[in-house]
Amino acid sequence: MRSRLAMAVHTRLEKRFPEKRLFIRSDTETRFIRLRPSHQLVGWSVASLLVGWSIISTAVILMDSIGAGNFRAQAQRDQIIYEQRLNALSTERDARAAEAVAAQQRFSSALEQISIMQSALLETEDQRRELETGLDVVQATLRDTMQDVKTSRLALEQLAAEPGSAAAGAVMSAQADSTVDLLASALAETAAERDKIAADAQFALDSAAETQLELRLLQDRNDDIFRQLEDAMTVSVEPLDKMFRAAGMNPDNMISQVRRGYSGSGGPLTPLSFSTRGGAPDPNAERANGILNRLDEINLYRIAAEKAPFDTPVKAAYRFTSGFGQRWGRLHAGTDFAAPVGTPIYATADGVVTNAGWSSGYGRLIKIQHEFGIETRYAHLSAMRVKVGQRVSRGERIGDMGNSGRSTGSHLHYEVRVGGTPVNPMTYIRAGQDVF
Structure with a gap:
């Protein structure tokens, strides 16, 4: 059974690979090498394996080269996009910072105007009180005078009833009428001045209300600017912080070390300081200083990134x-x-x-x-x-x-x-x- 199977296989191999002889001739003799079908099959198989291995190796090398080129091109594009985003954020940050400084200046100017108007209002209120006091005095004096006039008229009537006293009564009556006219004129002037002061006080109150409205609108705009700046700072810091943590490094320790050894031009950003006139700290100044601290942190992150092999x-x-890792039993x-x-x-x-x-x-x-x-x-x-x-x-x-x-x-x-x-x-x- 085996011999017949072997004969069948041998017959088929001879059809595919007929026996060949390779003659080698020298000066004295001629020899030949017999290439049996099995030998030819082995040679053909080895050649096929070598060709296949060469094709697969070439394909793998080409795929690795193409993949590495695409990976690097994508990394370069991502770097360009990130740099453009950082530049845009930097430009917007500078514009927002300038707007914040201008808004703070306008806010300080408005506060000074309100302070001046409040001082003027207090002075007007003091004048009004003084005029009211003077008016009360004048009214009391006028009442006394009217009472004296009434008493004088009664005395005149009594004198008129007596013979020889008509001329003295006329003189006293004329003096009383003159006094009454003078007091009435002074009272009218005082009332007019009081009305003018009241009108000025109302105008000052209306102006103060308008200024307060402008201050509220300005504060709302400042809040919007600060909010945009704070969001931009958060967006800028998070990727850098994630990069250091992904590399197994503690960002806080690195930032502290960079800050201790910082020698760049200008140094860390200087905090803003606004006068509070002895009151509580200005919340706008605190928010602005918080943004400056974040900018300083981004600058320190940039310095640290240059010093670490990223x-x-x-x-x-x-x-x-x-x-990286174990290879052939070694690291x-x-x-x-x-x-x-x-x-x-x-x-x-x-x-x-x-x-x-x-x-x-x-x-x-x-x-x-x-x-x-x-x-x-x-x-x-x-x-x-x-x-x-x-x-x-x-x-x-x-x-x-x-x-x-x-x-x-x-x-x-x-x-x-x-x-x-x-x-x-x-x-x-x-x-x-x-x-x-």
């Missing part, structure tokens, strides 16, 4: 060949970026170069010390463009990709170490790509 070391097209302490020899390598954060030379398996190695106890390493370089002690900035070209040291091809071995302990560099790179 950027990628390779800007050109590349592919990942090995990630692979970094991430490998593969690209042609000479591809530019960039610093991922501000720092100082502590090593630029040959280092055993690393080959040509550059070490950069950053803030917050962070160190980055760039290995297997073909050329180094920095020196030990040189200060570099984020995005500055420091070397070229190569194949030096223990390396199987042109690539960059990139490490991030915190306090001397290796951490996954992609944690920082992904956190930065979400913002930048």
